[in-house]
Amino acid sequence: MGQSYVWHFNVVWEYRQVFVRGAGITAQLTAGSLLIGLVLGLLLGLMRSSRSGAMRVPAAVYVEAFRATPVLVQLVWLYYALPILTGFQMGPILSVSVGLGLHTAAYFAEIFRAGIASIDRGQWDAAKSIGMGYGQMMRRIILPQAVRRMIPPFINEIATLMKLTTLGSVLAVYELLHEAQNLINNTYRPLEIYTTLAVAFFVIIYPIIWLSQRLERYLKARS
Amino acid sequence: MIRISGLHKHFGKNHVLRGIDVEIAKGEVFVIVGPSGSGKSTLLRCINFLEEHDAGEIAIDGEPMGWRLAPGGKRVRDKESNVSRLRSQVAMVFQQFNLFPHKTVLENVVEGPIVVKREPPGEAAERAAALLDRVGLSDKVDAYPSTLSGGQQQRAAIARALAMQPKAILFDEPTSALDPELVGEVLAVMKGLAHKGLTMVIVTHEMQFARDVGDRVMMMDAGQVVELAPAKSFFAAPRNPRTVDFLRRLQLRESSDAA
Numbered sequence: 460m461g462q463s464y465v466w467h468f469n470v471v472w473e474y475r476q477v478f479v480r481g482a483g484i485t486a487q488l489t490a491g492s493l494l495i496g497l498v499l500g501l502l503l504g505l506m507r508s509s510r511s512g513a514m515r516v517p518a519a520v521y522v523e524a525f526r527a528t529p530v531l532v533q534l535v536w537l538y539y540a541l542p543i544l545t546g547f548q549m550g551p552i553l554s555v556s557v558g559l560g561l562h563t564a565a566y567f568a569e570i571f572r573a574g575i576a577s578i579d580r581g582q583w584d585a586a587k588s589i590g591m592g593y594g595q596m597m598r599r600i601i602l603p604q605a606v607r608r609m610i611p612p613f614i615n616e617i618a619t620l621m622k623l624t625t626l627g628s629v630l631a632v633y634e635l636l637h638e639a640q641n642l643i644n645n646t647y648r649p650l651e652i653y654t655t656l657a658v659a660f661f662v663i664i665y666p667i668i669w670l671s672q673r674l675e676r677y678l679k680a681r682s
Numbered sequence: 683m684i685r686i687s688g689l690h691k692h693f694g695k696n697h698v699l700r701g702i703d704v705e706i707a708k709g710e711v712f713v714i715v716g717p718s719g720s721g722k723s724t725l726l727r728c729i730n731f732l733e734e735h736d737a738g739e740i741a742i743d744g745e746p747m748g749w750r751l752a753p754g755g756k757r758v759r760d761k762e763s764n765v766s767r768l769r770s771q772v773a774m775v776f777q778q779f780n781l782f783p784h785k786t787v788l789e790n791v792v793e794g795p796i797v798v799k800r801e802p803p804g805e806a807a808e809r810a811a812a813l814l815d816r817v818g819l820s821d822k823v824d825a826y827p828s829t830l831s832g833g834q835q836q837r838a839a840i841a842r843a844l845a846m847q848p849k850a851i852l853f854d855e856p857t858s859a860l861d862p863e864l865v866g867e868v869l870a871v872m873k874g875l876a877h878k879g880l881t882m883v884i885v886t887h888e889m890q891f892a893r894d895v896g897d898r899v900m901m902m903d904a905g906q907v908v909e910l911a912p913a914k915s916f917f918a919a920p921r922n923p924r925t926v927d928f929l930r931r932l933q934l935r936e937s938s939d940a941a
């Protein structure tokens with residue numbers, strides 16, 4: 460059929476509103492899970508950097524558990540299994556945001572941990588020797604230096620997160636992929652619509668990855 | 683002022699400090715020498731509780747550092763806030779300077795006074811500027827550490843230590859990481875501090891400096907004190923054979939360096 464297929468991209472244009480709406484939900488999912496992932500990831504990363512096993516071990520278990528199970532299973536579990544166990548049902552958008560947030564937190568935790576571990580021991584010594592407490596030392600000396608080195612892997616993780624939001628379609632969240640599938644059911648134009656979808660994601664995500672690579676090279680050159 | 687008694691420290695099975703007893707007086711310039719691996723750095727780091735000692739006590743003006751005795755006689759970790767407060771009274775200057783690279787020289791110096799001692803920023807900056815002038819860095823106030831020479835960085839680090847108005851400053855081989863031509867400027871600053879009556883504990887291989895500026899010199903070997911004497915007699919008439927041997931080897935190295 461390849462050579463005989465006639466593309467009809469005007470269908471996509473006609474239904475552009477649907478794409479815009481889907482992109483809005485995708486952005487919302489990304490922002491929500493990013494917020495959860497950053498906050499929880501920082502906490503877990505600090506716990507994993509701690510000297511006390513009572514802090515380190517639970518954080519390590521969390522990180523390994525979330526890295527060793529598929530995201531899709533985590534989302535489905537949160538949406539279908541959790542309500543049965545607890546009687547607490549979140550809406551689909553909240554479920555996906557929380558699920559992806561919990562998932563990405565495991566990866567942010569690793570970025571924070573590695574960033575903190577990359578700071579020279581002398582910096583900790585100097586901060587302690589002028590009498591800084593743990594919080595002051597982290598906020599004013601360690602994290603400001605660590606965060607600079609974490610920016611490139613950070614941006615990569617955001618790009619990954621954005622791609623993972625398409626899993627929301629499984630829970631009937633009207634993000635981009637789900638909107639596209641609905642549209643196909645109405646228009647019977649899967650090629651145009653899936654192609655547009657792929658291009659749309661590329662156009663959003665590639666600049667992010669490009670930026671992270673540029674930054675990485677820039678930061679390397681400076682240090 | 684700094685009283686160390688029965689101090690022991692292990693790193694795993696490695697018994698690094700084997701019962702140190704010494705008291706450093708207010709205003710004293712106390713020099714520590716000894717071969718590599720003898721535990722000099724570990725001793726200094728214990729005084730500031732950057733390493734936690736296993737037995738014995740370190741007291742700063744009578745206040746025990748790091749550990750307290752609980753009612754049952756058990757040793758318990760002191761509250762973090764107490765440890766920090768005591769640390770802020772004993773400043774430290776490191777071999778590798780350890781300036782904060784994301785802050786300017788002035789910001790490095792005012793950091794402790796503003797954040798730890800909660801001084802008003804204006805006053806702290808004024809004092810910091812005066813200190814930087816004293817160590818000869820008034821033209822580098824707004825420079826970042828990476829743009830400074832080693833000698834300038836170490837002088838900035840000394841200003842950072844002074845800004846805490848500490849009871850004592852611990853120096854761990856402050857000139858060992860410097861190019862030979864930059865050693866003098868740092869030693870000159872330290873000599874000035876000694877003459878002003880600052881309490882200083884200095885680990886160094888600069889024997890000339892130890893002789894000229896030190897009040898007492900302590901020789902360590904394998905985690906123990908093998909000799910402790912006034913600077914003059916330490917160098918003129920060392921009594922322990924290991925001190926004699928150590929000084930002779932240093933002299934040999936210096937004369938071969940000079941050749």
Ligand SMILES: Nc1ncnc2c1ncn2[C@@H]1O[C@H](COP(=O)(O)OP(=O)(O)OP(=O)(O)O)[C@@H](O)[C@H]1O
Nearest residue numbers: 693694696698716717718719720721722723724725
């Ligand atoms: N953080 C550490 N972990 C394990 N072992 C250590 C640590 N720091 C020091 N040591 C060991 O403790 C011993 C004493 O080291 P220390 O650094 O105190 O010696 P030093 O007298 O300062 O030597 P140098 O003149 O080389 O600086 C050495 O055997 C060293 O390997």
Ligand SMILES: [Mg+2]
Nearest residue numbers: 722723724855
């Ligand atoms: Mg040392």
